[in-house]
Amino acid sequence: MTELSLRLAVSLAQIAAVMGIVMLTVMILTLAERKVLGWMQDRMGPMEVGPYGILQPIADGLKLFFKEDIVPAGANKFMFSLAPILAMVPALIGFAVIPFGPSETIELFGMTIKPFVISDINIGVLYILAFASIGAYGIILGGWASNSKYSLLGGLRSAAQIISYELNVGLAIVGVLIMAGSLSLVKITDAQAGGFWHWYVFAFPAPQIFAFVVYVISAVAETNRVPFDLPEAESELVAGFFTEYSGMRFAFFFIAEYANMVLVSCVAAALFLGGWNAPYPGTILAHIGLEPFAWIEGVAWFTVKVYGFLFLFFWLRATLPRLRYDQLMKFGWKVMLPIALANIVVTAIAMYIYNQFK
Amino acid sequence: MAQATTSERFITWLKTMTFYELLVGMKATMSHLIHYKPITLQYPHEKRTLPDNYRGMLALLRYDDETEKCVGCDLCEAACPSRVIRVVSAEVPGEPTKRYSKEYYMDMTRCLFCGMCVEACPVDALAMTREFEWAVFDKRDLQLNKQQLLAIGDRSFPVREKRLELQHQNVAFFNVAFTHMPQKPK
Numbered sequence: 001m002t003e004l005s006l007r008l009a010v011s012l013a014q015i016a017a018v019m020g021i022v023m024l025t026v027m028i029l030t031l032a033e034r035k036v037l038g039w040m041q042d043r044m045g046p047m048e049v050g051p052y053g054i055l056q057p058i059a060d061g062l063k064l065f066f067k068e069d070i071v072p073a074g075a076n077k078f079m080f081s082l083a084p085i086l087a088m089v090p091a092l093i094g095f096a097v098i099p100f101g102p103s104e105t106i107e108l109f110g111m112t113i114k115p116f117v118i119s120d121i122n123i124g125v126l127y128i129l130a131f132a133s134i135g136a137y138g139i140i141l142g143g144w145a146s147n148s149k150y151s152l153l154g155g156l157r158s159a160a161q162i163i164s165y166e167l168n169v170g171l172a173i174v175g176v177l178i179m180a181g182s183l184s185l186v187k188i189t190d191a192q193a194g195g196f197w198h199w200y201v202f203a204f205p206a207p208q209i210f211a212f213v214v215y216v217i218s219a220v221a222e223t224n225r226v227p228f229d230l231p232e233a234e235s236e237l238v239a240g241f242f243t244e245y246s247g248m249r250f251a252f253f254f255i256a257e258y259a260n261m262v263l264v265s266c267v268a269a270a271l272f273l274g275g276w277n278a279p280y281p282g283t284i285l286a287h288i289g290l291e292p293f294a295w296i297e298g299v300a301w302f303t304v305k306v307y308g309f310l311f312l313f314f315w316l317r318a319t320l321p322r323l324r325y326d327q328l329m330k331f332g333w334k335v336m337l338p339i340a341l342a343n344i345v346v347t348a349i350a351m352y353i354y355n356q357f358k
Numbered sequence: 359m360a361q362a363t364t365s366e367r368f369i370t371w372l373k374t375m376t377f378y379e380l381l382v383g384m385k386a387t388m389s390h391l392i393h394y395k396p397i398t399l400q401y402p403h404e405k406r407t408l409p410d411n412y413r414g415m416l417a418l419l420r421y422d423d424e425t426e427k428c429v430g431c432d433l434c435e436a437a438c439p440s441r442v443i444r445v446v447s448a449e450v451p452g453e454p455t456k457r458y459s460k461e462y463y464m465d466m467t468r469c470l471f472c473g474m475c476v477e478a479c480p481v482d483a484l485a486m487t488r489e490f491e492w493a494v495f496d497k498r499d500l501q502l503n504k505q506q507l508l509a510i511g512d513r514s515f516p517v518r519e520k521r522l523e524l525q526h527q528n529v530a531f532f533n534v535a536f537t538h539m540p541q542k543p544k
Contacts, residue, residue, distance in 0.1 A: 040387040044398045319383045 006109055014118045018095050026258040027057040033314050040318035064254075067247035072147055075244065079145035084245065084252035087138025090131040091259035097124035098266045099186045101276050101299040116276075116295070117186055124185040125177065128267060129170055132222065135260065136162040139224075139231060142253065143241035154240025157325070158224060158231035164332040165221035165228075171340035172215040175208045175347040176200045176271045185267075189275030196279035201272045206350035211343045212272045214336050216312070219264035221332070223257060225313055227320035228328060235322075265309035269302060276302040408488045413471045415489040416464060417511035418504065419482065422518040426508065427483035430459035437478035440468045462504040467497055481522065487514035 031046065031054065038045030046053030071080055101116030114120055121127060136159065143155015179200055180188040192198050200208045221228035232240030242253045269275055276298035278284075283297040323331065362370070373379065399406055408414070419427045430447030448460035476484045487510060494500060502510075519525065 036391070038396075039394050040391045042390055042395060042397050044396045044400075047400060315384060315387060319387045320380065 003109075003111065007111060010108070010111070010113055011118065014115075015096075018100075018118060019092065022092060022095055022259055022262060023255075025262050026255055027061070029258045029261065029310060030057050030060065030254075032310075033317070036311065036314040037318050040315070061251070064247060064251040067250075069247040069249065070244070072244045074147040076145040076147070079141050080244075081249070083138045083142030083145055084249040084256070085138070086141060087135055087256040088252045088259070090135040090138070091256040091263060094128045094131050094263045095266070097121055097127055097185050098263075098270060099189050099275055100302055102295045103186050103190055104295070114186075116299070120184060120186045122187075123183045125173060125183045125188075125267075125271070128185075128263070129166070129173075132169075132260070132263075133162070133166060135256065136166075138253075138256065139241050142245065143231075146241075146244035148244050150237045150239070150243045151241050154231045154233075154237050154243070157233075157237075158241060161224070161228065161230060161328060161332075162222060164329060165218040165336075168214055168218040168332060168336040168340050169222060171337070171344060172211040172218060173271060174340075175206065175211040175343050178344070178347050178351055179203065179206060179208070185270050185275075189270050189277065192274035193277045194281045196274065199272065199274040199277070199279075205354040206347040208272060208343070208347070210339055211347075212268075214340045214343070215268060215272065216309075218332075218336060219268060220313065220316060221328070223260045223264055223313075225257075225261065226317040227323050229322060230325060230328060233322060261310060261313055262306065265306045265313075266302075268309055269305035273305050275305075408490075412488045412490075413473050413486045415487045415492055415510055415514075416466070416469065416475070416507065417485050417487050417514055418462065418507040419485055419511045419515060420508065420518055421521045423521065425521070426458060427481050427519075428459045428462065429481055429483070430457045431480060433478040433480060434475035434484055437474045439472060439474065440470055442466065442469045443475060459504065462507060464502045464507060466492070466500040466502055482519070485511065485515060487511075489514065 034056070035045035035053070037043075046056040049055040049059045071077055096118045097120070099117040099120075103114060103116070103120075105112045105114050107113075139158045139162075140155045143151040143153075143158065146152070176188065177183060180191045182188055182191070188200075192200060192203070196202060197204075201212045202209070224231050230240075231237075232242065234240075237243070242250055245253060278297060278301050283294040285291075285297050286294040421427055430445055432445050432447060435441075435443045435445050442465050444461075444463040444465075445459050446461035447457055450456040450458050471486070473486055476486055489510065492500070
């Protein structure tokens, strides 16, 4: 009984820590996006709240918190309230299986605890894909329940887009799964240890560079970001599926979008770029005799990789215009899908031959 | 369209496959990020220098002896395309040759700052200042009377002109009190 409650306490503490970090990252992202976008377009971004506008996320949060919560006439109230929750929860729940740091275990009160992953389940990748799909329901239901043309169109676009591009995400990941022989993100990350030439983007015998490109593009599409932001195309659909949302419900959609960005960045870092593994064998802190602090370096590398991806999201947004709908579909089905399928075939053959001669 | 050669088509295909155009665009945005030179002016904290012919708030002017320039001729009212101006003209008491504007109203909610009233004014009594921060909470605050317009002129144009008859002794005949004319040497 005590062990159960202790495990529960440890798990809850881990969940609280991860949620806190994710929410903090989302806050940083809302500011960082506006700043980076501003700098790239010769503007300044938010400058008024706090020095250089660094307190802007707090001001935004307070504003959204105190805004009136409007439910449009004719809206399906239950679905309307459910949709933001259904969008946000799957985005946050995926972080349960992400390994943020070295997979060493610590003994605490006679229990074995993995400090840097909440739950190392053996189908981690599948779990993330499954919950990412549920997130689409939030968007579709939000669009449908709002009783608005724009929302409905945004929701429908989102449905079509997410179905098309989730397929590519799944297929792009398969190559990595074949090479790692596991669906657990912890095992996949561990298999990439020992220098950047072991990362699955570059790894022998089947470098997953094409799968990586497919994954990144599809991930941008899946998170409804520019240049694939058709569900919320502000120049055509006002704000797409969250046109009618205000106050905290809007904030939930907003958090869901940014949490999804962080999640796909984490998955990309863990699957293709070696997760918390440094691009050189071992860690510097271990080499110079600070073995107990080696985890700091791992976490730092993971953070650097994730923020690199997030910067790529901003960079794309600052550069590219929105795709037309037919271009989006053509690109997804006639370009990305064949590349992903071909990558699976090539990887499978290469791995088969490699294992024969190993 | 001319037929593209095989090598040209191969180059086009290669550019498509490597996202060449996208990379060019991303290089452009990145170079703007690295050579960060914002053109933003943090408006309430720093303001741009306005040009001399800036068409801002309208104002009524005075001569250097504190008398009003306006002669109440109504030409500004006639010139105004939005009917902003309303002038009530009257004789100067005791001086039948001289007129002035007894009342002068401007409805600045309608003004489109075309400057035609300024051009129409025969005695340069109207001017456009560089004031533009005239946002008010009550629309009625933009219905200006003569005193307010003169006050705007006073604070925007501290250096005033001499009276017409003192500027152009041989030309000035319009609305001039001849008793005050400086006598020509005989």
